[in-house]
Amino acid sequence: xxxxxxxxxxADLKVINIGLELxxxxxxxxxxxxxxxxxxxxxxxxxxxxxxxxxLL
Amino acid sequence: MRDLKxxxxxxxxxxxxxxxxxxxxxxxxxxxxxxxxxxxRNTILHSAPPIEWRDMCGPHxxxxxxxxxxxxxxxxxxxxxxxxxxxxxxxxxxxxxxxxGAGTGITSASTPMLVVENTAHGNRAFSCLSEGGxxxxxxxxxxDQKIADHLSWQAEVLGPTLKSAIEAVGGVDVKNIISKAVxxxxxxxxxxxxxxxxxxxxxxxxxxxxxxxxxxxxxxxxFLTEADQFFLHGIMAAAKSMLNPAAGTEFSTMVTAxxxxxxxxxIRVAGLGDxxxxxxxxxxxxxxxxxxxxxxDAAPDLGDSSITETIGLGGFIQxxxxxxxxxVGGSMQQAIDNTREMATVCIGxxxxxxxxxxxxxxxxxxxxxxKVVKTQTAPLIDTAITHRxxxxxxxxxVRTPLACFEQALKAFARQYATx
Numbered sequence: 001x002x003x004x005x006x007x008x009x010x011a012d013l014k015v016i017n018i019g020l021e022l023x024x025x026x027x028x029x030x031x032x033x034x035x036x037x038x039x040x041x042x043x044x045x046x047x048x049x050x051x052x053x054x055x056l057l
Numbered sequence: 058m059r060d061l062k063x064x065x066x067x068x069x070x071x072x073x074x075x076x077x078x079x080x081x082x083x084x085x086x087x088x089x090x091x092x093x094x095x096x097x098r099n100t101i102l103h104s105a106p107p108i109e110w111r112d113m114c115g116p117h118x119x120x121x122x123x124x125x126x127x128x129x130x131x132x133x134x135x136x137x138x139x140x141x142x143x144x145x146x147x148x149x150x151x152x153x154x155x156x157x158g159a160g161t162g163i164t165s166a167s168t169p170m171l172v173v174e175n176t177a178h179g180n181r182a183f184s185c186l187s188e189g190g191x192x193x194x195x196x197x198x199x200x201d202q203k204i205a206d207h208l209s210w211q212a213e214v215l216g217p218t219l220k221s222a223i224e225a226v227g228g229v230d231v232k233n234i235i236s237k238a239v240x241x242x243x244x245x246x247x248x249x250x251x252x253x254x255x256x257x258x259x260x261x262x263x264x265x266x267x268x269x270x271x272x273x274x275x276x277x278x279x280f281l282t283e284a285d286q287f288f289l290h291g292i293m294a295a296a297k298s299m300l301n302p303a304a305g306t307e308f309s310t311m312v313t314a315x316x317x318x319x320x321x322x323x324i325r326v327a328g329l330g331d332x333x334x335x336x337x338x339x340x341x342x343x344x345x346x347x348x349x350x351x352x353x354d355a356a357p358d359l360g361d362s363s364i365t366e367t368i369g370l371g372g373f374i375q376x377x378x379x380x381x382x383x384x385v386g387g388s389m390q391q392a393i394d395n396t397r398e399m400a401t402v403c404i405g406x407x408x409x410x411x412x413x414x415x416x417x418x419x420x421x422x423x424x425x426x427x428k429v430v431k432t433q434t435a436p437l438i439d440t441a442i443t444h445r446x447x448x449x450x451x452x453x454x455v456r457t458p459l460a461c462f463e464q465a466l467k468a469f470a471r472q473y474a475t476x
Contacts, residue, residue, distance in 0.1 A: 052470040
């Protein structure tokens with residue numbers, strides 16, 4: 001049951017960091033390979049602006 | 058029939074083409090009454106957007122009163138205020154007169170103006186001569202006899218001296234100076250010392266040749282070599298001259314002016330005529346020049362100098378001017394990140410303003426209100442910090458409010474969605 005978790009802890013880490021760079025920076029400082037994905041949560045605009053942007057952009 | 062998105066995209070390409078094709082040349086220095094459209098002996102101009110006298114911030118109020126006294130329209134501040142209350146003095150934004158002013162932007166009939174001609178489009182724009190360095194200037198809302206004497210020297214001596222030199226060299230290509238200065242560490246708003254040096258180099262021999270006498274020459278050269286930000290005003294007038302021909306481009310969502318009056322921040326949009334879209338001005342974060350000053354002493358964001366960001370300079374190209382980061386405790390990487398972020402709200406890039414630290418990629422230019430609202434990314438402005446009463450107290454950077462971009466977008470939809 002615990003083998004996959006143990007393997008995760010004993011094997012070299014391969015990390016994909018999505019969003020905040022702070023986490024990736026901390027891992028990189030510990031010599032862990034990190035693939036960084038630039039992502040932010042979708043913004044919530046007021047519905048009228050969303051509709052306008054759908055038409056204009 | 059083209060869909061609306063395509064019409065807007067094509068209009069923005071055209072608006073940006075108009076801006077980038079501009080060729081601003083400093084051609085003259087003349088009193089405002091002689092050259093500024095709509096100027097009169099009892100008109101005082103201030104940094105936009107429009108604002109009523111009773112609502113003005115301290116630096117604006119003090120600056121307007123100072124200009125009335127300097128012009129000799131009144132003998133005391135009380136008399137000056139009475140003239141304003143009686144409607145005997147006209148108080149209007151610089152932008153409504155093809156003019157831009159740093160800080161308070163206070164400009165009156167006798168103010169010596171840099172005259173910049175956009176030779177590609179045949180229009181002119183104006184900005185007052187910089188008063189030089191110092192924390193107490195009319196542009197920061199200060200006024201006393203020493204300031205009055207300096208303004209008079211600029212009007213009577215420096216202005217005519219510069220006029221002769223500029224005419225002798227056949228005009229000074231401002232765009233060429235900006236292009237070089239950006240590659241020499243200027244972002245051309247909070248730092249324009251390279252531009253200043255390049256300008257002085259352009260006119261140095263002509264000054265020697267045309268100055269009326271030795272004292273005038275020495276005084277003028279002393280002033281020009283000590284005033285690190287002198288040419289900012291020439292750059293501002295150049296930016297205004299490049300943006301004005303794009304105003305009125307139908308279907309364009311490109312910003313043609315950004316300005317702050319110490320109370321409100323305002324923008325104009327190419328496809329929306331002369332309307333200002335405003336929101337409360339933000340406070341500037343940055344370095345205060347004395348330990349006794351802090352955020353509570355500061356007026357909100359103030360001045361027309363954000364015309365530089367509107368043309369893709371200043372806060373938009375911090376990557377070109379890492380030394381400006383010292384005002385905000387930033388880093389080279391932060392400056393690069395800021396420039397890349399500004400590119401996400403712009404229509405294109407200006408290859409004539411290349412940024413060395415970004416492999417000479419062009420400065421981001423042409424703010425698109427659609428992208429600002431979509432990404433909720435507020436344009437970044439490098440700027441001074443003015444005391445809430447009067448005086449310069451620091452420098453730093455400030456984000457624009459987003460609300461005015463959202464208002465403009467809604468107005469744009471009302472105007473064009475059914476056309």
